Amino acid sequence: MRHTISVLVENKPGVLARIAGLFSARGYNIASLAVSETIDPTISYLTMVVEAEDEKILEQIKKQLNKLIDVITVTDFTKKEHIDRELILVKVEYTAKEKAKIDGILNKYIAKIIQRKGELAIIEAVDEQENIKQLLQDLSRFGIKELVKTGRIAIAC
């Protein structure tokens, strides 16, 4: 099962390597990872989606993360009210005739066309993972040329 956790860390060189090293050494899996500075420039905020077969492994992941000297706090969003988002940029090819259809799809999501050159458009969407999945499925009939995704970011409510 996948779990979203956030980790506040000291914003120092090597901290990400410590976290990545911990995961590889102990055989845990990271499904996605997003890192950025917080308002306090000495602190970085990591949102991680981790795969854990059971509660015990998830517990270990959290405890091992907490054990790193540079880790300030670990928050598990599994049973916590939170908002999460993923951002995608996707290149889709469609003809002028199909524009209405595309617009119809995009209106269902938090998505928009940010550039269009000839028949190739770059669409941006920011949404929950499930919706993003659905959107990509909807767009797939038009032929997706390229797709880039960020890791999930999450914030507690």
Next chain:
Amino acid sequence: MIGAQILLECLKREGVEVMFGYPGGQVLPIFDSLYDSDIKFILTRHEQAAAHAADGYARATGKVGVCLATSGPGATNLVTGIATAFMDSIPMVAITGQVKSFLIGNDAFQEADVTGITRPITKHNYLVKDIKDLARIIREAFYIASTGRPGPVVVDIPSDIQMQDAGFIWPETVDIRSYKPTYFGHPGQIKKAAKFIADSKRPIIYAGGGIISSGAHLALRELAEKIQAPVTWTLMGIGGFPATHKLSLGMLGMHGTGYANHAIMESDLIIAVGSRFDDRVTGRLDAFAPGAKIIHIDIDPASISKNVKVDIPIVGDAKNIMGELLEALKKVPDTSEWLKTVESWKKRHPLVYKAEGKIKPQYVIEQIDEATKGEAIITTEVGQNQMWAAQWYKYHTPRTFISSGGLGTMGFGFPAAMGAKMGCPEKIVFDIAGDGSIQMNIQELATCVCNKINVKVAILNNGYLGMVRQWQELFYKKRYSYTCITGPDFVKLAESYGASGIRVTKNEEVRPAIEKALSIDNTVFIDFHIEPEENVFPMVPAGEAINRMIGGMA
């Protein structure tokens, strides 16, 4: 003050009296400052030995051990020693030189990414990039190494920083916002634990290395006597409880006593203190102590419920928590029936060996025990020598058994003995070695002789890498693949370094040789030619439940 002087001033203020190491190009400024320093420096003959010596010093004294090496190969030679200390939670600070900061990443001569290499085997590590951070980093390194669950910390210092001039500002306090170890138990959990203990019928205390590092041995004894629970311990817990106490069960696990293993399997309450349910202890996990509830006391939350599901976790310092537990105990259980059963197991499954034929290693260790009245510091190498030393010497006090438990590092015992002797010069220090292991750091004879570090080494010489041979005998149809090993003439070798050597081939020579070694004011190698195919028993085959032992029981 230049960086190197700041470093040494910090070490002095941290109370460092002795350090172990080896010079090199990128630590020249530090060595130049050492020339005028009153910190005693022990020049080893290999950096690995410097790390083990610092580790042995830390284990024997409880203080932080310090080692120093140059960049690149100097630092990578420390790696085995750092990993050894890490696995056994030993407080150590390893200082390494690094190439000049502007050369880092350029594949400069003797450059290695030391913080990268040591990241998974340290509690924490630092690369000093600014001279202004140096004093704070050294202060933090000692603080991190010695608090919470102790462990090694590496500080990598580029040589240009060692030479830079800066004012010396000693940070009076350490404040690391992300590092706040828990020392006192949660009162609710303590209350619950006290109730579990009062309600138990067959309690057992399972003590680990945490007893030693927190100095909880007296509290442990008080608790055991108050609740009349038998006490078993791990390899790392040896010395935490007197071996001759009537509640003592000896070591448990793969080469533990039959009665310790039976007792933990049949118990209804395990009080685990400063131990981590290692695979060498639990054997087959799903068969481990099926009827027992578990109270787990440990300073490291990550140790709790890692291998075994725990009913009452209590995070904190073992000594504090046992004190709190003693206060919270309103009622103690009646364990008289249980102790009778345990006593019957002790009678039925004693530790035994057959005293016939060639010299038996168990006999050698019994004789060392008698000759030193159980008061020596025993260090070990790894393998059969280690298990026999754990089984047959009777340890009474903490910090008298020094052994690489978690990592199982061959070549550990001899340099660790040097470190222990430097820390406790008034004590007899005996390294119990095999003829394989001793050859892994035998060059330290020079260090011992040169610095007059008077340690005794008992080589249990069987001409084999004994533990691997034992597994080959039992599980690989006696196909002794590359485990027959030759060695030098250990007596001549010792003498060529200026140490003393004694060869022992007969039973009746064992005790006189030990007495003679103790009377010589020099490092002594005693080369005991023992029964070549003697096995360590009892033994739990890997992956079996720990009460399914083979051999060694009458």
